[in-house]
Amino acid sequence: MVQRSLRERGADLGAPAARAPAAGRCSPHAGRGRHGPSPAAGALRQRERAARAPRRRRRGANRVHADWDPCAGPRAARCASSLPELPAGLTPPRQLAELLLSLINIPSVSREEQEVTGWIAQQVAAKDGLQVVHRQADAIVFGLGGRPDVVLAGHSDTVPEQGNLPGRIEAGEVLGLGAADMKGALAVMLALAAELAAGTERRLNPLFVIFGREEVALAESVLSGLFRSCPAILAAQLALVMEPTANQLQAGCLGNIMAELTFAGVAAHSARPWLGRNAIHEAVRGLRRLAELEPHEVVLDGLEFREVVSVTEIRGGVAGNVVPDSCVAGLNFRFAGDRTPAEAEARLRELVGPAGELTISSNAPGAPVNLANPLLQRLRDTRGLALEPKQAWTPVAEFAAQGVDAINFGPGDPDFAHRRDERVSIEALGTSLSILREYICG
Known part of the structure; x- marks a missing residue:
């Protein structure tokens, strides 16, 4: 039964x-045997008895499905x-x-x-x-x-x-x-x-x-x-x-480079900024070229892909009265599938130029x-x-x-x-x- x-x-x-099948080696002919009696049987009997018993709805019960039941009641x-x-x-x-x-x-x-x-x-x-x-x-x-x-x-x-x-x-x-x-x-x-x-x-x-x-x-x-x-x-x-x-x-699909661009400065008191070099100001100047870049269109087999560079995060600063000596910007370069990862990295370095120090954290090829x-x-x-x-x-x-x-x-x-x-x-x-x-x- x-x-x-x-x-x-x-x-x-x-x-x-x-029960779930056990982990195993890859085999195109691997199959499943019949399930014999299992510990789930007792729980199943309890669920079947509960299904036959009158139901009492608890407050908030089954909220996932309560919002939509188009096949019941006046909405049928x-x-x-x-x-x-x-x-x-x-x-x-x-x-x-x-x-x-x-x-x-x-x-x-x-x-x-x-x-x-x-x-x-x-x-x-x-x-x-x-x-x-x-x-x-x-x-x-x-x-x-x-x-x-x-x-x-x-x-x-x-x-x-x-x-x-x-x-x-x-x-x-x-x-x-x-x-x-x-x-x-x-x-x-x-x-x-x-x-x-x-x-x-x-x-x-x-x-x-x-x-x-x-x-x-x-x-x-x-x-x-x-x-x-x-x-x-x-x-x-x-x-x-x-x-x-x-x-x-x-x-x-587009390839995907994740990178960080680090701008160095010299810390100083914010009342005397001329004694230092503001790394955030360096970042503003260095990122301007990237911010002004237009998408570069690449056509492959009649399909138009758009290469884009985005500044996705920025962090820097020590305190409200300190000229910061470091600022790091996160960069994301999406490149067309006709570039190899190495070519894409070279292109990103070309776009960045001498502004900051570029570090590549991941480089996924396109298709x-x-x-x-x-x-x-x-x-x-x-x-x-x-x-x-x-x-x-x-x-x-x-x-x-x-x-x-x-x-x-x-x-x-x-x-x-x-x-x-x-x-x-x-x-x-x-x-x-x-x-x-x-x-x-x-």
Whole structure:
């Protein structure tokens, strides 16, 4: 009785499995055994008894879902028009939104992705037909077995919270930390994997890669280690990195240099500044050239990228009555994919000139545009998707460095990424899932 109930509950997206799969070595043929009786059975019996008992609503209980329930009560008519019915076996918009809400409400700021990775592993384990290819604390690779044609990749980490947890659903949108960048994409990936595992016929074989530590410096990249420990990823002909693109195709990406420009001075009493040299004044003069720079347009394969230099932070000063002897400005240089990292550093030093001492803290390469890939062309032909340049750095650069063509495509709106009011529309989630379904199966 318990075994049957566990499988039945696992058939729904977002339902917990009996246990998560153990970490293991990468194997394209790795599968899952049947779950025997587990300690979760007793807890499950308690939940089933509680479900049959009369419910008493506690003050403030389930506030996450209380704000939006379009399929109940007097709003049912509006629900019917805003959430269209789908054929049997496909993921309803409401279910997709609830799946995303579950992901949002598991905090996963960079370097703390273990819990959300474990939860995702439970969802994968609950689906007969899905195979875990590789698992580690902050990443999971899964698919349907066999050599992959295309990789669907997304990061599970977020920037720090800004008062936007827990998430909520209202007015046809899912709001909360990571909704746009990029847990909405993870929900789409899990929903698509569940549909394919249920037996939906497909023409392409996808491999799903979910990893952490993307919202930090490239030196902490999880992907670089995954490429070594799970070479099955590199067997694909194309990678779809599901960064926020508002369901448009965005090719290539900008490289990204983080640097510090230090201005030296001589400390003195502020009443007698001529006895010293004000480092902040030196910074004002030295940064003027950078502040006046216009974006530099670079066209690659017909797509226009914009190289830009920004002063992103500044710090200096000792006290209100001291002429400062040091001032440090943080610089960020975004460069086009036709420059190597070394060429980009040389260009930044040229722009800075003799002003201050430049120290490079990180230098992530950009990615070229490769429009000749046949699987990319197939994706472009799916509903005539528009093609744009990616005016940011994304992990497509890491795939490109390994010889795998990559493209950015995801449901999130980049304009809402990292914002306090971060959100994604339920319609955008459904559109993304529908496009990928057509691409994989059509």
